[in-house]
Amino acid sequence: MATLAERILGAPAGACVDRVVDRAYAMDGTGLLALATFRSIGRPLARPDRLRLIFDHIVPANNSETATLQAELRRFARENRIALCDVGEGICHQLMSEGDVRPGEIVIGADSHTCTLGAFGAFATGVGATDMAGIWATGETWLRVPETTNLRLSGRLEGGAEAKDLALAYVSRLGMDGATYRALEFTGEGAATLSMAGRLTCSNLAIEAGAKTGLFYADETTCDYLAGFGVEASPQAIEDAEYAEKVEFDLGAIEPLVAVPHRVDSARPVDRVAGTVIDQVFIGTCTNGRLEDLERFALAVKGRRVRVRTIVIPASRRVLADAIRSGALETIVEAGCTVGPPGCGPCLGTHLGVIGEGEVCLSTANRNFRNRMGVGGEIYLASVGTAAASALAGEIAPPEGAA
Amino acid sequence: MKITGRAIRLPADLDTDMIIAGRYLRARDRSSWAVHAFEDLDPTLAARLGGAVLVAGPNFGCGSSREQAAIALREAGVAAVVAPSFARIFYRNAINLGLPIAEAALDCVDGEEVEVDLEAGNVRVRGRSPVPIAPLSPRMRAILGAGGLVELLKGTS
Numbered sequence: 001m002a003t004l005a006e007r008i009l010g011a012p013a014g015a016c017v018d019r020v021v022d023r024a025y026a027m028d029g030t031g032l033l034a035l036a037t038f039r040s041i042g043r044p045l046a047r048p049d050r051l052r053l054i055f056d057h058i059v060p061a062n063n064s065e066t067a068t069l070q071a072e073l074r075r076f077a078r079e080n081r082i083a084l085c086d087v088g089e090g091i092c093h094q095l096m097s098e099g100d101v102r103p104g105e106i107v108i109g110a111d112s113h114t115c116t117l118g119a120f121g122a123f124a125t126g127v128g129a130t131d132m133a134g135i136w137a138t139g140e141t142w143l144r145v146p147e148t149t150n151l152r153l154s155g156r157l158e159g160g161a162e163a164k165d166l167a168l169a170y171v172s173r174l175g176m177d178g179a180t181y182r183a184l185e186f187t188g189e190g191a192a193t194l195s196m197a198g199r200l201t202c203s204n205l206a207i208e209a210g211a212k213t214g215l216f217y218a219d220e221t222t223c224d225y226l227a228g229f230g231v232e233a234s235p236q237a238i239e240d241a242e243y244a245e246k247v248e249f250d251l252g253a254i255e256p257l258v259a260v261p262h263r264v265d266s267a268r269p270v271d272r273v274a275g276t277v278i279d280q281v282f283i284g285t286c287t288n289g290r291l292e293d294l295e296r297f298a299l300a301v302k303g304r305r306v307r308v309r310t311i312v313i314p315a316s317r318r319v320l321a322d323a324i325r326s327g328a329l330e331t332i333v334e335a336g337c338t339v340g341p342p343g344c345g346p347c348l349g350t351h352l353g354v355i356g357e358g359e360v361c362l363s364t365a366n367r368n369f370r371n372r373m374g375v376g377g378e379i380y381l382a383s384v385g386t387a388a389a390s391a392l393a394g395e396i397a398p399p400e401g402a403a
Numbered sequence: 404m405k406i407t408g409r410a411i412r413l414p415a416d417l418d419t420d421m422i423i424a425g426r427y428l429r430a431r432d433r434s435s436w437a438v439h440a441f442e443d444l445d446p447t448l449a450a451r452l453g454g455a456v457l458v459a460g461p462n463f464g465c466g467s468s469r470e471q472a473a474i475a476l477r478e479a480g481v482a483a484v485v486a487p488s489f490a491r492i493f494y495r496n497a498i499n500l501g502l503p504i505a506e507a508a509l510d511c512v513d514g515e516e517v518e519v520d521l522e523a524g525n526v527r528v529r530g531r532s533p534v535p536i537a538p539l540s541p542r543m544r545a546i547l548g549a550g551g552l553v554e555l556l557k558g559t560s
Contacts, residue, residue, distance in 0.1 A: 016540050016541070016542050029428055029429070029469070030468060030469070030470070032429075033470055033471070037553060040553050041553050041556050041557060042557065043556070058429065065429060065430075066429045069429055069431065110468060111468055112466065112467050112468040112492055126468045126492055127468065127492060127495060128468050128469070128470035128473070128492055128493075128495060128496035128499065129470040129496075130470060130496065130499035130500060130551070130552050130553065131495055131496075131499060131552070133552075133553070134499075134552050134556060137556055138556065142542050144540065176416050176462055176465060177416065177461055177462035177465065177488060177490070180462060180488055180489075180490065180491060181491055207466075210462065210465065210490060210491070212491060263416070348425040348467070349420075349424070349425040349426060350425055350426060350428075350429075367418075367420075367466060367467075369418045369420045369421065369466060370420075370421065370443060371420065371421075371424060371443045372420050372425065375424075375443065
């Protein structure tokens with residue numbers, strides 16, 4: 001009887017193992033650092049067919065220095081036949097979720113939110129640039145098989161609560177280092193009720209509790225989703241396992257939450273901060289920039305006007321195209337929102353909607369660290385529904401349907 | 404390997420955005436990150452990092468995987484980082500770069516002389532009793548011993 005992490009890595013918790021990496025990807029930032037390190041190792045690429053380079057963090061480039069650096073990485077990808085997703089294709093984790101990652105794989109990304117892809121039942125975790133360079137050179141990496149914190153979900157989300165609220169709830173319950181060195185495993189009949197987009201949102205915040213990855217067992221929902229991309233997959237059988245810790249959540253009791261500056265584990269009911277004046281609303285990122293999110297937002301603002309500047313950034317070109325086709329994007333633009341190119345947008349504080357000193361942003365992203373989106377700015381984290389209600393009100397407001 | 408340096412105390416849950424802000428990440432010159440280290444926490448700190456032992460609260464280096472955070476500390480001449488726990492990506496990055504880090508709960512104040520003895524597996528404020536360091540795995544010891552992952556891989560090719 002083993003946890004999903006133990007099964008995928010093939011060893012018990014605590015063991016240190018060398019494993020061939022099924023998929024490895026880096027983005028424009030970590031990719032550049034990895035390239036410099038890779039060159040200093042002085043070996044050829046071990047498995048270029050398993051690598052991807054994805055430009056998402058500063059796209060399009062914000063200045064000519066960034067553009068020059070990106071050109072170098074682009075050249076390297078082309079010369080070595082590494083699959084390149086250039087400016088505008090989307091956020092790395094989102095692209096990997098569009099028919100790439102399969103259940104049971106070992107996926108390593110040079111970005112902390114690689115844990116997102118644990119939603120497919122894959123052992124997906126983030127590393128730094130030197131580890132990525134090592135994978136380029138050897139095709140392998142070492143991993144310490146983690147202990148697992150089991151988040152057991154019952155019931156079903158209701159009353160305006162979203163998967164994002166569950167994510168903020170569990171990070172706050174565990175704390176910012178509550179799952180450090182561990183994996184999270186989401187089980188229980190509540191897990192089965194979550195859509196693939198919702199699971200990706202939940203897994204995305206695993207790192208905010210310090211976890212290596214956030215695992216869902218692949219089930220019918222997973223397989224149906226992958227079938228939509230022409231990928232065949234089988235459900236993973238759930239076994240009883242020895243967990244380091246078990247935490248239970250009744251999804252029916254999850255209410256809309258807001259994480260206040262400057263900690264992700266500071267979530268409180270939206271009512272407690274309702275009325276807080278905001279300067280900007282941001283919908284997007286690897287947390288909440290999927291089609292389901294854009295459609296939810298569009299439904300809430302349809303036929304109305306936002307009262308603060310509102311930036312909407314689809315997570316990928318596919319999401320953008322789908323949102324155009326479904327009409328969601330037209331609704332969003334007519335409501336007065338600004339739509340940006342697929343990518344990370346202002347989340348990491350480099351461009352496309354950074355905030356000024358003393359400004360307040362309500363964001364659907366995953367980090368509200370001090371100064372992250374702009375020096376002297378404040379970030380509140382919330383769900384798409386809360387973001388929509390707040391954009392319409394010009395202040396933090398509960399989502400429609402909230403009790 | 405015994406390392407000594409003056410302690411600089413740092414808070415708990417210090418994230419890598421605070422170690423090096425996103426606005427400085429795109430650069431070719433690695434020393435540029437040392438200049439801006441901890442700028443948003445205390446702009447005077449970068450100039451005092453040379454030879455220092457950083458003694459932080461739990462969960463040091465949480466958040467973004469940006470290796471520039473560990474590079475900034477190494478380039479600034481930080482002798483070692485001591486904390487009760489580290490965020491795992493920062494931990495790997497530090498080991499991969501050969502930046503000595505020690506998982507230990509050390510009680511001290513700013514400016515006290517701290518000794519980190521990675522061989523013996525303890526850390527102490529000079530003149531006080533040693534505090535054990537959580538042992539490194541053989542794999543991590545091998546990487547750190549080689550001077551970082553690049554050196555290790557060069558040696559095995």
